[in-house]
Amino acid sequence: MRLSPMRSESQQQILVLHVDDDPSVTDLTGRFLEREDNRFSVETAISATEGLERIIESSQPPDCVVSDYDMPEMDGIDFLQTVRGEYPNLPFILFTGKGSEEIASDAISAGVTDYLQKQSGTEQYELLTNRIQNAVQTQHQRHRAERTDELMRLTEFAGDTGGFEINVDTGEVLMTDGCRRLVGLADDATLSLKEAIKLYHPDDQPEVRQAVNRAADTGEQTQGSWRLQALDNTDRIVDVTLTPAIPSQISPHPSHSMSEEKTEDETETDITILRGAIHDVTDSHQREQQLTELNRVSKDLLTAETQQEVVDIGVTAARDVLDFQANALHLSVSETGDTQLVPVAQTDELMSLLDEVPTLSVSESIAGRAYQRGEPDIIEDARQHPNAHNPTTNLRGHVYFPLAEHGILIAGSTEKASFDDQDLAVGELLAGALVAALDRLDREQTARRRAKELSLFFEESPLGAVQWDDKCQFKRVNRQAEEILGYSESELRGESWELIVADTDLERVGNAVDSFLNADGGSHIINSNVTKAGETLTCEWHNRVVTDADGTVQSVFSSFEDISARKQRRTELQEYKQELEAQNERLAEFTGIVSHDLRNPLAVAEGHLELAMTQTQDVGNNYTDGDANGNHIIKARHAIERCQRLIEDLLTLARDGDRVDDIEPIRFDTMIEECWETVETTTATLTIADQRSHSDLYIKADKSRLKQLLENLYRNAVEHGGDQVTVSAGIMSDGFYVSDTGPGVPKSAREKIFNAGYSTAENGTGFGLRIVKQVADAHGWEIDVTNDTEQGGARFEFTGVQFVD
Numbered sequence: 048m049r050l051s052p053m054r055s056e057s058q059q060q061i062l063v064l065h066v067d068d069d070p071s072v073t074d075l076t077g078r079f080l081e082r083e084d085n086r087f088s089v090e091t092a093i094s095a096t097e098g099l100e101r102i103i104e105s106s107q108p109p110d111c112v113v114s115d116y117d118m119p120e121m122d123g124i125d126f127l128q129t130v131r132g133e134y135p136n137l138p139f140i141l142f143t144g145k146g147s148e149e150i151a152s153d154a155i156s157a158g159v160t161d162y163l164q165k166q167s168g169t170e171q172y173e174l175l176t177n178r179i180q181n182a183v184q185t186q187h188q189r190h191r192a193e194r195t196d197e198l199m200r201l202t203e204f205a206g207d208t209g210g211f212e213i214n215v216d217t218g219e220v221l222m223t224d225g226c227r228r229l230v231g232l233a234d235d236a237t238l239s240l241k242e243a244i245k246l247y248h249p250d251d252q253p254e255v256r257q258a259v260n261r262a263a264d265t266g267e268q269t270q271g272s273w274r275l276q277a278l279d280n281t282d283r284i285v286d287v288t289l290t291p292a293i294p295s296q297i298s299p300h301p302s303h304s305m306s307e308e309k310t311e312d313e314t315e316t317d318i319t320i321l322r323g324a325i326h327d328v329t330d331s332h333q334r335e336q337q338l339t340e341l342n343r344v345s346k347d348l349l350t351a352e353t354q355q356e357v358v359d360i361g362v363t364a365a366r367d368v369l370d371f372q373a374n375a376l377h378l379s380v381s382e383t384g385d386t387q388l389v390p391v392a393q394t395d396e397l398m399s400l401l402d403e404v405p406t407l408s409v410s411e412s413i414a415g416r417a418y419q420r421g422e423p424d425i426i427e428d429a430r431q432h433p434n435a436h437n438p439t440t441n442l443r444g445h446v447y448f449p450l451a452e453h454g455i456l457i458a459g460s461t462e463k464a465s466f467d468d469q470d471l472a473v474g475e476l477l478a479g480a481l482v483a484a485l486d487r488l489d490r491e492q493t494a495r496r497r498a499k500e501l502s503l504f505f506e507e508s509p510l511g512a513v514q515w516d517d518k519c520q521f522k523r524v525n526r527q528a529e530e531i532l533g534y535s536e537s538e539l540r541g542e543s544w545e546l547i548v549a550d551t552d553l554e555r556v557g558n559a560v561d562s563f564l565n566a567d568g569g570s571h572i573i574n575s576n577v578t579k580a581g582e583t584l585t586c587e588w589h590n591r592v593v594t595d596a597d598g599t600v601q602s603v604f605s606s607f608e609d610i611s612a613r614k615q616r617r618t619e620l621q622e623y624k625q626e627l628e629a630q631n632e633r634l635a636e637f638t639g640i641v642s643h644d645l646r647n648p649l650a651v652a653e654g655h656l657e658l659a660m661t662q663t664q665d666v667g668n669n670y671t672d673g674d675a676n677g678n679h680i681i682k683a684r685h686a687i688e689r690c691q692r693l694i695e696d697l698l699t700l701a702r703d704g705d706r707v708d709d710i711e712p713i714r715f716d717t718m719i720e721e722c723w724e725t726v727e728t729t730t731a732t733l734t735i736a737d738q739r740s741h742s743d744l745y746i747k748a749d750k751s752r753l754k755q756l757l758e759n760l761y762r763n764a765v766e767h768g769g770d771q772v773t774v775s776a777g778i779m780s781d782g783f784y785v786s787d788t789g790p791g792v793p794k795s796a797r798e799k800i801f802n803a804g805y806s807t808a809e810n811g812t813g814f815g816l817r818i819v820k821q822v823a824d825a826h827g828w829e830i831d832v833t834n835d836t837e838q839g840g841a842r843f844e845f846t847g848v849q850f851v852d
Contacts, residue, residue, distance in 0.1 A: 736777030
């Protein structure tokens with residue numbers, strides 16, 4: 048935005064209000080006035096009443112009023128008096144055709160600015176223009192002088208400044224109100240130059256006297272800062288400026304004009320008048336001293352090594368630098384869910400006012416609330432505060448400076464409202480320095496703890512550990528690294544990584560080293576290392592790069608272990624896996640042979656035996672299964688059937704093994720009955736214990752494999768217990784059982800019965816209970832074999848079974 052150029056006073060518009068009951072006169076007068084002075088802007092009114100309305104209602108009153116005398120309703124004198132009631136200083140010129148001494152006298156009495164009688168000719172307008180210009184200029188100058196005086200009074204009062212004038216010949220000193228206030232001088236009292244100099248500190252008086260003489264002798268301005276001991280016993284520090292006054296500045300009527308040349312005798316005029324300005328800089332000087340001292344305190348805090356040292360420095364600085372004579376520093380401590388502000392350092396002055404410095408609750412104290420808000424606060428009178436810790440305390444005024452999460456600095460005074468914004472400002476500087484120091488100690492403590500932990504981890508690590516420099520040369524190794532590599536730390540320090548890497552891996556490891564030194568990966572590698580004894584090891588390395596703020600590598604930490612044995616085991620496992628795969632292939636080939644090449648001839652033999660039995664009358668009509676021992680054909684048939692069962696059991700063992708596929712909820716009582724129906728049980732009996740309690744009970748199992756388990760248990764019961772055996776099944780608290788009324792299982796055989804091929808039955812295959820064990824193991828069930836105490840016979844209990852409601 049372009050600012051309009053400022054106009055000088057001679058360029059400013061002058062608004063003139065011309066009041067006359069003859070419009071032709073106002074029109075003509077306005078034209079001449081605006082032509083005589085282009086600054087004029089003339090407004091007109093045809094009556095005094097209209098003129099008053101223009102003056103009062105306008106947002107900008109006129110700079111001058113020009114009025115006729117003889118007007119209807121209200122004459123010029125009455126109009127003047129009315130205007131003077133509202134605007135006592137507004138320039139008012141009576142411009143009338145009826146001139147008389149009486150009218151002029153009345154106008155002067157009413158406070159008219161000027162009186163001018165109308166005449167013929169245009170010269171009267173030039174005269175009127177001149178009178179208006181003079182009246183407006185005089186009013187502007189008077190207004191400026193009033194404003195200047197008021198501004199000087201305000202400046203002296205607010206800025207603690209004053210002025211004075213010294214007559215060097217007479218020793219007379221004239222002072223402004225501001226100067227009198229600074230030196231504590233009454234309005235009706237005076238001081239001589241000698242007396243004024245004695246107001247300064249004795250050590251400063253010679254310098255003040257020299258400054259006065261130097262200004263008078265040389266005619267040059269002099270300045271100085273001195274200690275003033277005012278008459279009201281107030282000590283101040285003041286800045287004083289002395290300016291010599293030349294004669295033309297002293298006399299309102301100089302003897303020479305500026306264009307005239309001075310004579311040789313007049314060129315060097317003795318200076319007799321010195322004009323001075325005095326400014327109280329006590330507060331700024333104290334602030335400067337405080338800042339200097341706080342800077343020194345900050346340096347002390349930078350070198351403090353303990354928390355207690357920091358808080359002691361803080362409390363001492365608050366007393367000596369900030370003049371907080373009674374102060375204490377509290378640190379935050381969390382106990383039982385409530386944070387407490389515990390005093391850790393305090394001044395003797397505070398202890399003289401209190402029996403003891405209390406611990407303050409963060410949730411129930413003024414200090415606690417300031418601590419929580421994190422903002423400094425001033426309390427004018429703690430006794431009147433609702434959260435005062437002690438309403439009867441000797442300390443009234445308080446100021447609080449939170450120290451982040453560390454705690455709070457508190458200062459008190461026996462006087463109310465004894466702290467101000469200046470105290471708050473410098474106190475915040477000290478608080479900031481304390482926070483920085485406490486933060487530094489926390490960081491250093493954390494760094495020391497981490498360094499200790501890292502060192503402990505480095506030294507005690509079960510892995511080999513190496514610290515490299517920025518060129519990947521050995522700096523430090525732990526004991527495990529020494530044991531793996533065979534070198535001591537002193538032997539390795541300064542050596543390159545290439546010392547321990549096998550020739551075959553030098554290129555690959557070199558690429559990895561370049562990569563992580565460029566902070567571009569390479570953090571993990573497996574390679575061959577060579578020990579001091581020349582043994583080649585396979586080691587796995589994990590590397591961590593440490594960089595500075597710019598990303599430049601400072602060092603590298605590596606952990607490694609000898610995985611040669613692991614690699615050997617992996618090789619052996621791979622070979623074992625390949626061997627198992629080969630065995631599985633052979634087993635698959637075997638099961639194929641059993642399934643096809645053995646079953647088919649047995650099926651053919653069984654078919655021919657059936658034909659032979661039907662064609663041989665004697666065999667078919669006279670022999671039964673019970674007489675099979677007397678008939679070779681019957682024996683052959685039973686042998687073939689046994690072979691078929693053997694093949695079936697072998698295939699089950701080979702194909703299913705300890706594997707389960709689909710685990711699902713199975714209703715137990717239904718499964719018991721279904722499996723019974725698929726087994727040749729002749730006249731044997733099945734009972735289900737408390738069937739009603741099992742009707743809604745489900746177990747989690749592979750259905751096909753559970754079917755194998757139950758069917759083999761049923762066959763085992765019939766084979767050993769005979770056609771009249773009774774088989775029972777039921778649920779226990781953590782599983783199920785199957786029992787029979789057969790001969791039972793001797794204790795000596797209870798482990799052997801699950802071995803493949805073991806059987807005490809004449810026609811048993813020896814694989815049925817082996818299949819039962821496989822199925823149980825596949826489900827994670829435990830088997831316990833006992834003899835049933837109520838029915839006799841064997842009892843198979845299965846535990847670890849999961850039930851579903």
